[in-house]
Amino acid sequence: MKLLDKFTAHRMHHSQDILKRLWLELRIFVPVSMASALFYYSMYSDSFATNLIYSLCSTLFIQGLIEIGRYSLAYRMRKRSPDNLDAQRNWPGWALMIPWIVVSGVVGYVAGRELGDLLTGVHRAPATITENPRALLLSMTGVFVLSVGITYFFYSRGRMAAMETRAEAAMRSAAESQLKLLESQLEPHMLFNTLANLRVLIAQDPPRAQAMLDRLIAFLRATLDASRSGSGSHSLSAEFARIGDYLELMHTRMGPRLNRRLDLPDELAGLPVPPLLLQPLVENAIKHGLEPTVAGGWIRVSAQREGGTLVLSVRDTGAGIGRGGAGPGGLPPGGSRFGIQQVRERLAALYGKTASLELVAASDGEGGTLAIVRLPVS
C-alpha cells in the first residue's frame, strides 16, 4: 500500500515535471514566433498572418529539434560520465550544441516552410528556396539568431537552477553542522546526569540546587546563543564565566575527582573572542581526559598575551591523547574529532591563517593533554 502511494507520488511528480518543462518551452515558443513573424513581415510583402503561420511552423521545428538534441545528447553524456554537472542539468556543452543548432536551423527552417506551404495552400517549385540568395541569407541569419537565442535561454535557465540547488545544498549543510554542534554541546549524557544531580540536591540542599540550576541556565543560554549567532563575539571574561559554569556543573557531578582553575589576567578580560570557542576543548579534556580515569585530576584554562597574539590554553592531567595516538592506527579517541575540527573551522573562518589550534600531549611529568589556541588581538 505504502509502496503504491510512493509509486503514484513518484509518477505524479514525474508528470508534473514534464508539464513544467513543456510550459517553459511554450513560454519561449510564443514570443520567438511573434518576433520572427514581425521580422519577416517587415522584410516581405506577405500579410502578417501568413508570416505568423510560417514563423510558428519554423520555430516549432527548430525549437523542437534543438530541444530533442539537447536532451538526448545530455542523456548520452550522463550515461557515460554520471558525475558531469552540466549533463546533470541537461546541458551537453556548446561544442556539441553549435553544430546541432546549425543542423536544427537548416532542417527546421526547410521543414517549417513546407508545413507553412501546406497550411496556406501555396505551391512552390522545390527550388524556390534558393532563388534569391540575399533573401535566403537574411532569413537564415534570422533563423540562427533566434536558434542561438532559444538555446542560450535554456542554457542560462539550467545554470540558474543549478546555482539555486547548490545554494540550497550549502544552506542545508550549514544548518546540519549547526545542529550537530548544538547536539554536541548539549550532550544528552551531560544534561541528564546534571539533571539527576539537580533532582537529588533539590531535596537535600536547596540553596546548592538553586546555585546549580543558575549555572545550568547560564550555560544553556550561552550554548543556544552561540549556536544561533555563531559569528558574534563576547568578552574573554564572559567566555571564562561560561567555562566556569560548565566546570562547576561537572564538579558537582565528579566531586573531588575534578579540580579546576581559571587564569584570566585582568588586562585581557575585555578582549573579544568568538562565543564558547573553548567549550569543545574543555569538554574534551573532561570527557576523554579526566572522566575515564579513576583518580581524576585537574584542568586549567588560562589566557595570556604574547605581543599581538592572544594565547588561550586548556590543560588537563587526564588519560591523554598519546594512548590512542601511539597505537597502530594512530586514531584519536572517537568523539573528540568533531569538537577539535569545529574549533579549527571556526578559527579558519574568522581569522584565516593568523589563528591556530595545537593539540599536544603535555610534556611535564603529570601527563594529560594541552590544547593551545592562538588568535590575533584585534
Next chain:
Amino acid sequence: MIASTELIPSTEFIASTELIATTEHSVPIMKATVLIAEDEALLAADLQAQLTRLWPDLHCVASVADGETALEQALALQPDVLFLDIRMPGMTGLEVAQALAEDWPELAKPFPLLVFVTAYDQYALHAFEHAAIDYVLKPVQPDRLEKTCARLQAALRQRAQSQAAHPSWEAAIHTLRELLHVDAARAQGKPPAASPLRMIQASIGNTITMVPIAEVLYFEAADKYVRLVTAEREHLIRISLRELQQQLDPECFWQVHRSTIVRCDAIASALRDDTGKLTLTLRGHPDKLSVSRLYADRFKGL
C-alpha cells in the same frame, strides 16, 4: 596549586521528603544484598536511599565509584543484586558485567541480578528492552525504581524456589551476549569506514618492527598494553584491546575472552573438558587459550 572548593557531601544521606509517600507501599519482606556501582557520589547516595525506602530489607554491602572496584567487590561480596552505571571510570558497566560473568566462581552463590543505570545510551537501551535484565534511567524516578524492585524480588523468589543457580546464570550469559553484540556493533560503527589493519608497528626501544597481520596468532590484553604473539616471538603494543579490535577484520579475528582475540586460522582445536570449559590449541605454538562462557557459542559446531 589547584584549588578545589567544594567537597562531596557526607555519605550519611538524609532521606528526602518523598519518605512520606512510601509508607503506603507494602513491599513483601525479603532479605537480599545489593552492590551499587555509580561514579557520581550524589547519585549513588540517592539511589541507595531510594532503594532502602522501597525495599527496607535490601542490605547495601558496598557502594563503589569505578569499574575495577565494582568487579573486585562484586566478586568478593557476591551480592544478590548489582546496580551498574554504564559510564564509569576504569571499566564501563558493560565491561564489568562481562568480566564478572567470566570470573564468577562456578560453585559460588548464583550470579547477581544485574540492573544497568544510565543517563543516555540509546544503543544500550535498545538492547536492554529486549533483554531479561532490567535497566533504570537517570534521573531515577521512584515509580520506575519501584517496578524494578518488584521485578528483582520476583526473580529472587523464583530463584529460591527452584534452588538451582543455572537458569538465571544462563539468562545472564544470554543477555550479556546480546549487549556485547550491540556494544561491538556500535564501536565498529564509530570510526567512518576504517579499513582493517594490515601491518602492526611494534616498537622495542628505538626499533620499530613491522608485523604483518597474517603472522599474528593472538592478541592478549596486558594492563595498558596488548601482547601480540606470533609463531616466533611476541611484542607489546601500546593500545587497548578494545581500540585494536575496532581495526581488525571481525571475520578473521575472533574474540574468545574479554582479554583475548585470536586469529581463527591459527586455531588448531577446541577441547571441552568435564566442566564444560573450552580450551583452544594453536597451530605452531604451544600456548593454550581459554574461551570464556560468553564466547563459547562460537564453537558449538566443533
